[in-house]
Amino acid sequence: METRMTTIGYSGPLERAWQRMRLILFSPFDLGKWIVLGFTAWLANLLGGFGGAGFKGNLNSENLAHTCRESGSFITGIFDHWYWIVLGAVALVLLVGFILLCLCLSSRAKFVFLDNVVHDRAQVAEPWKRYRDAGNSLFFWRLGFLLVAMLVFVALMGGMAGLSFLARGRITSPAFLLPLGLVVVISAVILAYVNLYLENFVIPIMYGFDLPATEAWQLFLEWWKRNTGPFLVYGLFVLGLSILVGITILVVGFATCCVGFFLMMLPFVGTVLTLPIWVTYRALGVEFLAQMDPRFDLFAAAIAQAAADTNGAKTVLDGDDTGGETPPPPITPGP
Numbered sequence: 001m002e003t004r005m006t007t008i009g010y011s012g013p014l015e016r017a018w019q020r021m022r023l024i025l026f027s028p029f030d031l032g033k034w035i036v037l038g039f040t041a042w043l044a045n046l047l048g049g050f051g052g053a054g055f056k057g058n059l060n061s062e063n064l065a066h067t068c069r070e071s072g073s074f075i076t077g078i079f080d081h082w083y084w085i086v087l088g089a090v091a092l093v094l095l096v097g098f099i100l101l102c103l104c105l106s107s108r109a110k111f112v113f114l115d116n117v118v119h120d121r122a123q124v125a126e127p128w129k130r131y132r133d134a135g136n137s138l139f140f141w142r143l144g145f146l147l148v149a150m151l152v153f154v155a156l157m158g159g160m161a162g163l164s165f166l167a168r169g170r171i172t173s174p175a176f177l178l179p180l181g182l183v184v185v186i187s188a189v190i191l192a193y194v195n196l197y198l199e200n201f202v203i204p205i206m207y208g209f210d211l212p213a214t215e216a217w218q219l220f221l222e223w224w225k226r227n228t229g230p231f232l233v234y235g236l237f238v239l240g241l242s243i244l245v246g247i248t249i250l251v252v253g254f255a256t257c258c259v260g261f262f263l264m265m266l267p268f269v270g271t272v273l274t275l276p277i278w279v280t281y282r283a284l285g286v287e288f289l290a291q292m293d294p295r296f297d298l299f300a301a302a303i304a305q306a307a308a309d310t311n312g313a314k315t316v317l318d319g320d321d322t323g324g325e326t327p328p329p330p331i332t333p334g335p
Contacts (some may be wrong), residue, residue: 006228010237013287014280020287020299021279024120036122037271037279043109045271045278046102105140108135110199114207117282118302134206141213145194154186159183193235197224200238200285206299223292234288245277 025034111131116122159180197220205216224231253261264270271278283299290297 008227008291010234010288013284013291014241016287017280017283020117020283021276024117024279025276030122033122034272034275036124037113038117038275039268040109040113040116040122040124041275041278042268042271044106044113046106046109047099079214100143104135104139104144107139107142108132110138110203111135111207113278114203114282114286116208117279118286118298120302131207134210134212137212137214138203138206141217142198145198149191152191156184156187196235196238197231200234201289204289204296204298205287208296208301223289227292238284239265249274 025037108128108131110123111134113133114126115127201220202213204218205211205219206213209216209219211219248261249264253264264273286296286298290299294300
């Protein structure tokens with residue numbers, strides 16, 4: 001693809017995304033539209049937030065050995081009661097099934113939510129059917145990414161356990177902590193950037209160019225190689241925005257005597273209440289890509305399509321029944 005020489009900005013895309021959010025949600029305000037858009041945003045972000053737990057206490061060989069002995073006694077006790085094994089296996093199958101179901105639903109819903117934001121509408125059934133193939137492609141890619149992330153986590157935990165035995169209690173020394181901490185931080189940053197790029201850029205590329213997930217990643221990486229710095233800074237920019245949003249939510253929560261916290265913790269209700277944030281964030285990645293090449297401007301393409309549909313309908317009313325039959329030209333990623 002050709003390179004477009006342009007200045008890459010961050011405040012400009014954010015301002016345009018904010019203005020589009022105001023147009024979609026407040027011009028005019030429609031409660032029914034909010035609920036439908038909130039539902040698609042809620043589905044799109046199922047399993048979207050994964051938290052992490054910290055380690056407490058000193059990680060050394062004696063503590064780890066004691067933990068292993070306790071774990072061994074616990075496992076032995078479980079094998080003495082076979083029904084615990086059955087219950088554990090059933091619970092594990094149900095948990096895996098639930099995660100896969102949420103992953104599948106959210107993968108297709110991401111395209112439904114994006115389609116509603118791009119075209120300023122609130123639909124579920126029709127785009128849900130239309131983006132079946134795209135949703136399936138995204139589901140399998142995300143499933144592979146989730147498995148890779150789990151393998152990285154297991155490898156890091158295994159490395160920490162191995163070092164604790166080899167160090168014989170000296171795992172808390174900087175000679176062991178610094179390299180291990182560096183590996184953990186680098187791994188977390190890489191995984192976070194992959195997820196960020198998937199949400200903000202790869203999914204819109206799949207949507208706009210009708211590409212499967214792997215080909216969309218290939219197309220995005222071509223642009224990433226040409227604009228590595230701006231794309232890396234974009235991650236820091238989004239991180240800063242997330243901190244500001246978090247502070248705002250804290251202020252609102254405490255200002256409402258924690259009632260706001262309770263409402264935002266409710267499934268679906270919290271998404272509807274924070275819908276302006278979700279719509280702005282969904283539009284931000286599209287606006288950032290659009291400044292690199294007009295072929296990435298999904299909003300301009302939607303406006304052109306709406307104009308073509310309007311002209312086609314007018315032609316039909318004037319007596320030419322062929323005008324409304326011609327679809328608008330598709331977006332193509334060609335050179």
